[in-house]
Amino acid sequence: MKPVRLALVGATGLVGRTTLDVLSEWRVPLSALRLFASDGSAGREMEWKGRTYSLERLDHAPADVDAAIFATSRAISLEWVPRFREAGIVVIDHSAAFRMNPDVPLVIPEVNGDALRRHRGIVSNPNCSASVVVIPLAALNRAFALKTVVVDTYQSVSGSGQDALAELDEELADSSHAARVYPRLIAHNVFPQVGPFDDQGLCDEERKVVEELQKMLDRPDLTVFATTVRVPVRVGHSAAVTVECGQPLDRASVESVWLAMPGMIYDPQTYHTPREIAGRQEIFVSRLRIRDNDPHWLQFWAVGDNLRKGAASNAVQILMELFRD
């Protein structure tokens, strides 16, 4: 990879800090690094690889940067990503702001890395729930043609950012604490709502899972149902997935397709939990079940680190692809 001059916007957040970890762990060659955060953090210092960086306020698109990773809110991305692009900076955006824009590739490199060739200055990183299921689904789609996908998620609190994690800790410490970030208490609880509901009763995350899977798999015709549930887990999203394929399946064929698929680990012997896989880059797939009386249908369990493959490490993979030698 060519050395890159990188701006990281939202450097102090959960995704921003995980991005710094991944950049360091993977020894990504950066010839310059600029770190941006909110006005409240501007001027504070952050350490990265033994150097001290001063956090900058987002009031300009820097002139001396090749690429930017945006790990902030949708509203900030809507305002600032176009300005960075106009300054000639390639932007990888974590927010939902541009994901469904037809001119913006929505990329998991193992699934649709070719789409990066069509970028026009912005690449979107997918939603963290879609990221956990799309790799095993892409393998099934290529081999057996998906017809119907039903995704039920169990999403961790870090998926909502640092304020939500603080809220979980506050509720655990004080049972009289009132919900502030979430619509209900999250400690010792689960609720089937991730984001606001629309007029058809889907919450924001359910709509994202449906639309983003269709886009990444290049299957706008695919029938997808999603129920997205928040659970009191700190890191790691899980999903129970039910799939109908266009042709009958047998265990050996599905297993060989999954074992050959990059970016995922299939294990027929056990299952994985968020606690065990936090910090890992891969998606972990287990509990394959093929329906006895109709082998067009199968079920599986998938778990992934929402801050890594669901966000930071996928974006760094995209960066490395974009600046490959």
Ligand SMILES: NC(=O)c1ccc[n+]([C@@H]2O[C@H](COP(=O)([O-])OP(=O)(O)OC[C@H]3O[C@@H](n4cnc5c(N)ncnc54)[C@H](OP(=O)(O)O)[C@@H]3O)[C@@H](O)[C@H]2O)c1
């Ligand atoms: N968390 C996940 O698992 C995940 C997965 C996929 C995608 N995403 C998306 O990634 C983005 C970041 O998520 P997160 O979980 O890292 O959120 P977070 O922990 O709440 O961090 C938000 C970051 O945005 C910064 N920020 C706030 N206002 C700003 C401003 N006016 N100018 C510049 N920076 C500002 C914050 O800086 P301060 O510290 O100074 O406030 C902080 O660095 C969101 O769009 C989210 O939907 C998150």
